[in-house]
Amino acid sequence: MNAIDVPAARERIRKCVHCGFCTATCPTYVVTGDELDSPRGRIWLMKDMLANPDQPPSPRAVHHIDRCLSCLSCTTTCPSGVDYMHLVDAARAHIAATHRRPWPDRLLRALLPRLLTSRALFRLALRLGRLARPFAACLPARLQAMLAQVPAVVPAPGLAERRQAVAVAQPASVPQRRVILHLGCVQPVLRPAIDDAALRLLARHGVAVAITRQSACCGALDHHLGHEAAARAHAAANIAAWETEADAEAIIITASGCGTVIKDYPALFGDDPAMAARARAVAAKAVDISEYLARLPPLPSVRRPGTPLAWHSACSLQHGQQVKTTPQALLAAAGFAVRLPAEAHLCCGSAGSYAILQPEMSATLKARKQAALAGALAGTGATLVASSNIGCIGHLASDQLHIVHMVELLDWASGGPAPPGISLPDC
Ligand code: SF4
Ligand code: SF4
Structure with missing residues (x-):
């Protein structure tokens, strides 16, 4: 073997x-x-x-x-x-x-990581996907599953991505702390509002944020397809980029799917002691943004909405990183009435490229999770769901459920704008 x-x-x-x-x-x-x-x-x-x-x-x-x-x-x-x-x-x-797979499968598995890990290619693919959507019913199930992930609007690059392109760091006025924010590949394209909210939130906490130019995909997509050499190449590029910011006390990750893999970087280099040591140093600083925010004194809430929301705990957060209650506690402290769905431990079926490669199983789990989340909100009239992983957020969104990242809500509660597409009481 x-x-x-x-x-x-x-x-x-x-x-x-x-x-x-x-x-x-x-x-x-x-x-x-x-x-x-x-x-x-x-x-x-x-x-x-x-x-x-x-x-x-x-x-x-x-x-x-x-x-x-x-x-x-x-x-x-x-x-x-x-x-x-x-x-x-x-x-x-x-x-x-x-194992030699049938050629359409091989082609899809070769193309997916290339498409999804380049922001420029992914943006182009989303725009083409918008054009192809009316013909989705005529396409194979896997292509239909891909088109189902295409958002109604392809957002322009957000502040965090634009900042990465032009400068390494933008310190807050009187920074007390300094961190690196990992942007990744898919999230800045699908929902740039998440990292922009994280930047505002961290600035309010007096944290200076570095966004390193050379870091990009964490390698999770390739890793879960068994493409170990490509996953290691992504990891090595990120490690080298983050080492340039040696005084950063943490590497903040806003997509929990990325966080699980980054925290496990040392395992990717099990046969390379020098790289494994560098990976350990990086992994020791890697935190989900909820873990980092929980270390800081709470911000005064300028809004006390009491808005009910359901919390969807991404598997990568609750099982991969064993972060189980921190995000809910932060949301509750910011004034949200947090409800938990039944079967909270079960996966929603997103799981990186799984929704495309296993569309039937993914759709079954998605419907089950959407019903559980709607059940958690039953009787409140609310449709708001918070999560921590871009894959789940795009996968679970529907006309009945509005899914946002928890940092978008914490940003709003402490004075930021409402998340795009969401109406919140301005009190
Ligand atoms: S059967 Fe499952 S739960 Fe029991 S020891 Fe094996 S892996 Fe663990
Ligand atoms: S799908 Fe089942 S076997 Fe696979 S990681 Fe999840 S619980 Fe474990």
């Missing part, structure tokens, strides 16, 4: 005691009831791979591992501490290296 550290994988698998607790919280098992769509079943398939490490995986193993969302709900549940994340990462890398 050329892409897997076999002894390490065997050791991880050995920790599984087959208790099956994880099956109840695995979204794909909850939907299909098929043991091979559960973490325990997938671990069994991976064990089978280890038995023949020089052979390509069976089509059955590829099918069920492809259906895994990497949501890591199983990791939260597992009483034995099975490191499922690194197991499935290695399995995906092995599949990518040894």
Whole structure:
């Protein structure tokens, strides 16, 4: 098995005691009831791979591992501490290296990361997608799933992205602290308002923000497709860029999907001690923006709306980073009446490129999550949902639910503008 550290994988698998607790919280098992769509079943398939490490995986193993969302709900549940994340990462890398997929699948998996990780190409693709939308019904399911992600309006570059293009840093007037803000690739194109709100919020806290010119995609898209060399290249570029801002006390991440991968950068360089040490230094500074804001004294709220909202906890935040209550506490402290949906632990089906590669399963989980969020808001007349991950925000938005990033609401509550497309009481 050329892409897997076999002894390490065997050791991880050995920790599984087959208790099956994880099956109840695995979204794909909850939907299909098929043991091979559960973490325990997938671990069994991976064990089978280890038995023949020089052979390509069976089509059955590829099918069920492809259906895994990497949501890591199983990791939260597992009483034995099975490191499922690194197991499935290695399995995906092995599949990518040894399994020959049908050519349309290969083409899509090669194109997706290139398209999504270049802001210029992604903007162009969104504009073309707007033109193609009227013909969506005639297209294959995967292309329909791609078009479903295209927003009604493609926003112009926001302040944060424009600042990255022209200057490294814009210190606040009397900065007490200094941080790096990671912009990433998809979020600045789809919803630049998020990082702009983060900039305003941090400035109000007296934090100087550096946005490094050379940093871009965190590598998550390639990593979850098993493209390890490309993921490492993205990680190495970010590490080099962030090392130029050595006095920054934190690397702030506003997309929790990116945060999970950045905090795990050292694992990408397991066979390169020098790079692993640099990755550890970066990972030690990486924080979700909610974690960083919680370290600061609260801002005076200029608005006390009491507006009800539902909190959608992205899997990457609650399972990947084990940040479970901090964002809700910040929103509540800012005056929002925070409600939690049923099945809050289950994935919404977004999961990076999963919504495009597995459109049926993704649509089933999306409908289930939208119903749970609407249920949490039942009787309030409210339609507002807060989250922390751009993938979930775009995926779950509908005419009935308005999804925004939590920093957009914290910015508004402390004096910023209302999030685009959202009407909030100006009191
Ligand atoms: S909960 Fe953990 S130990 Fe139990 S079956 Fe799942 S992975 Fe194995
Ligand atoms: S990562 Fe999520 S989808 Fe994959 S096995 Fe674990 S719980 Fe199931």
